[in-house]
Amino acid sequence: GNIGKMLDFYSQFNPSPLSIKQFIDFGLSACERKSFIFLRKELPVRLANIMKEIHLLPENLLKMPSVGIVNNLYITSFEEIIHFEKVDVNETTLDKFCQALIKIRNRHTDVVQTMAQGVLELKESHDVDIQTENSIQYFLDRFFMSRISIRMLINQHTLLFGGQLNGHSRHVGCIDPSCDVIGVIKDAYENARFLCDQYYLASPELRVKQHNGKFEQKLERSNEIRIIYVPSHLYHMLFELFKNSMRAVMEHHGCDSDNYPPLEVLLVRGKEDICVKISDRGGGIPRSQTDHLFKYMYSTAPQPSKSDAHTVPLAGYGYGLPLSRLYARYLHGDIVLLSCEGYGTDAIIYLKALSTEANELLPIFNKTSSKFYRTPVPTADWSSQCGGGMATRQLSMS
Ligand code: W6P
Numbered sequence: 001g002n003i004g005k006m007l008d009f010y011s012q013f014n015p016s017p018l019s020i021k022q023f024i025d026f027g028l029s030a031c032e033r034k035s036f037i038f039l040r041k042e043l044p045v046r047l048a049n050i051m052k053e054i055h056l057l058p059e060n061l062l063k064m065p066s067v068g069i070v071n072n073l074y075i076t077s078f079e080e081i082i083h084f085e086k087v088d089v090n091e092t093t094l095d096k097f098c099q100a101l102i103k104i105r106n107r108h109t110d111v112v113q114t115m116a117q118g119v120l121e122l123k124e125s126h127d128v129d130i131q132t133e134n135s136i137q138y139f140l141d142r143f144f145m146s147r148i149s150i151r152m153l154i155n156q157h158t159l160l161f162g163g164q165l166n167g168h169s170r171h172v173g174c175i176d177p178s179c180d181v182i183g184v185i186k187d188a189y190e191n192a193r194f195l196c197d198q199y200y201l202a203s204p205e206l207r208v209k210q211h212n213g214k215f216e217q218k219l220e221r222s223n224e225i226r227i228i229y230v231p232s233h234l235y236h237m238l239f240e241l242f243k244n245s246m247r248a249v250m251e252h253h254g255c256d257s258d259n260y261p262p263l264e265v266l267l268v269r270g271k272e273d274i275c276v277k278i279s280d281r282g283g284g285i286p287r288s289q290t291d292h293l294f295k296y297m298y299s300t301a302p303q304p305s306k307s308d309a310h311t312v313p314l315a316g317y318g319y320g321l322p323l324s325r326l327y328a329r330y331l332h333g334d335i336v337l338l339s340c341e342g343y344g345t346d347a348i349i350y351l352k353a354l355s356t357e358a359n360e361l362l363p364i365f366n367k368t369s370s371k372f373y374r375t376p377v378p379t380a381d382w383s384s385q386c387g388g389g390m391a392t393r394q395l396s397m398s
Helices: 002-011 020-029 032-054 065-082 091-107 111-125 130-161 181-200 231-253 287-294 313-317 320-330 370-374
Strands: 176-180 206-212 226-229 263-269 273-280 334-340 344-352
Touching (some): 002 032, 020 130, 020 226, 032 065, 032 130, 065 091, 065 111, 091 130, 111 130, 130 320, 130 370, 176 181, 176 231, 181 206, 181 226, 181 263, 181 273, 226 231, 231 263, 231 273, 231 320, 287 320, 287 334, 320 334
Parallel strands (some): 206 263
Antiparallel strands (some): 176 226, 263 273, 273 344, 334 344
16 A cells, blocks of 8 residues: 555665764754754654564564554554655644654653563463574564664654753753763662662662773863763663662562672773673672573563552563663663672673764664574584573562
């Protein structure tokens, strides 16, 4: 049908990744018309690229009701945006466009949960082989990354031009050009600690150290570490990692202990990287488990019961760690876990120190994309005796 043709058309184009510097420049020159012209093409391109990929999912997953729901949301939103393809640009159009974006953002609020539900539906109805699991991992990383990027574009446009301008704030849309990293660390810690106290009636303390390599080299006048970043993304990563560390410490030391080892955070600014290392003495995890913590299929816990009103669905689904890593990777950073089993775990957030290197990382669809969904599990070319021990662990406090 017509929608199919439009999808074919827009999926031919590669998404245009922006750098954080471009986001800022766009925001400061603040031309709503320019933003509109860019987005009415770029949003359909990003939507079409990922919608094409939905159809490459393993057939069994594609048939799950929740995946159908998500697919329909995307179709509706795609259609709403391409309505703006050939309209003349006046005040009314710009206002309608803003309203449409807000409606689309609200429509897609629960997509992560719905997708997680789809994965559960698959697990409950089929045996999932390794190849299917790999395809799902590959897809969800790309799908959620696409979603992060689309929401970023929508947020920037609606915050800059949606009427409620906040002239007093230094923020440019959702970007803080002088983001106080220590401030975000303390904020995320306090909120994770609040949950931890509710759950365990105690919580580990926080110790923070910072080292500004650029200050040391006299490249900066202040040793305060401020970066150009999206504070909400940084908060999301830190909050998730703090919850995991706190949980590990509380479980490892028993709730009747009155002396929990503190969480130690080291914040470092180098020439190229900003590192935030969170060290816990929560007993660590076996090396064989660390990669699994980022897998959607391992972390998908059974649906929290409706009676358990305190359960936060996302935490219950356990997509916190893989999503946090995507937030880091979105602007070419990363999250790495290093554990010493029997002692504790270091979680490191890497961010780009230079706003010129902090470009969006976007999945692109092309006609060879399907090969990634058909790639067989490679045959072993190293000897091995061990099978896959697959203990599932629910990591997030909910
Ligand atoms: C653990 C397991 C984990 C995951 C992520 C972050 C910190 C920690 N600590 O024991």
